[in-house]
Amino acid sequence: MENELITPYLSQLKKYPLLSADEEKKLADSIENGDMRARNLLVQSNLRLVISIAKKYLHYKVSLSDLLQEGNIGLLIAATKFRSSFNTRFSTYAYLWIQQYMLRFIRNKNPAIQIPHRKEAEIRRIRASQDHLHQHLGRKPNVGELSLYLDLSEKEIKNILDHEFSLKSLDSIVDITSETTFGQFLTADTPSPEEDFLVTEKREIVLNIIQELPKKERDVIASRYNLTHVESKNTLRFVGSKLGLSTETVRQIEKRALKKIRSKALERGFALS
Incomplete structure (x- = not known):
């Protein structure tokens, strides 16, 4: 239904x-x-x-x-x-x-x-905002700037940051013999129709974004991730040999391209992991 x-x-x-x-x-x-x-x-x-x-x-x-x-x-x-x-x-x-x-x-x-309680979620939210503002300002944001961005008082932010909480990761292993994670225990066996819809639409958006990248970045991503094939992704060395680039240069280009892809996907309403 x-x-x-x-x-x-x-x-x-x-x-x-x-x-x-x-x-x-x-x-x-x-x-x-x-x-x-x-x-x-x-x-x-x-x-x-x-x-x-x-x-x-x-x-x-x-x-x-x-x-x-x-x-x-x-x-x-x-x-x-x-x-x-x-x-x-x-x-x-x-x-x-x-x-x-x-x-x-x-x-x-x-x-x-076990996922974040209110205080823990607030800490994560503040930390994520600090990272984001740091990237845009070129420096660590002060409490006043965080207050404006998060719509919280400076006192609230200071009180939240005074606390430290530990979180249980879904990636933690709960079955040592099989190395099964907690998250995997909860995962559904087959994708639902809505999941299939999302995967298809997200793939189309990513492919369109890749076409907007500069040629060198587009070539690296296409070679690295086999966009027209089903095999696993190629090694940095293989891509470098194919494109006439050093392994380190390929790594830097890939990193830059993936950052652009994630940013553009978010602008278009999709969060990429």
């Missing part, structure tokens, strides 16, 4: 336009002045991002529709709080809000699963 409801919803998302950075800033200014139509447009244009993030948590065996509902709440809050002065793409800012609401739902739905 859920598949019958979700699949048409996924297809309908294609009608919502992707926004440019300038369009997002204009909408943010309108939202700050109380324009609800602008807020709704910003939300609708980023619903793909909610689905992309939700896909990462399907192995918890929670309903996709429930994850989407919680993620959409986070997206709505992000749209309300987003400001053009943040000097970042909305998808980057919204990611943390969407993720926070999904994780809280999963924790409440499955008490036995």
Whole structure:
């Protein structure tokens, strides 16, 4: 029944336009002045991002529709709080809000699963924001800048950072003999129709992004990951030999290209791991 409801919803998302950075800033200014139509447009244009993030948590065996509902709440809050002065793409800012609401739902739905409690989630959110602002500012952000970006008081941020919490990773091995991880115990055996839909659409987006890369980066990615074949990816040495480049040069080009691909995918509403 859920598949019958979700699949048409996924297809309908294609009608919502992707926004440019300038369009997002204009909408943010309108939202700050109380324009609800602008807020709704910003939300609708980023619903793909909610689905992309939700896909990462399907192995918890929670309903996709429930994850989407919680993620959409986070997206709505992000749209309300987003400001053009943040000097970042909305998808980057919204990611943390969407993720926070999904994780809280999963924790409440499955008490036995150890994932971040509120304080731990807040620490992660602050750390992620610090990393993001550091990249844009070229230096470590101060508490005042974090306060503006996260819409928290400086006192709240200082109090949160005073605490340290340990997290149980889903990658931790729970069966030593088979080296099975906790996450693998929870993974569904076969992909659902909605997962197949997401994989197909994400692949199309990635391939389009690769075509936008400079020729040298495009050649390295195509050779490294066998985009037209089914084999496993080639070694750096093999790609370097094929393209007449050193192994280190190939590694640097690949790193630069993958960073661009992830960034452009996020702008288009898909989070790549």
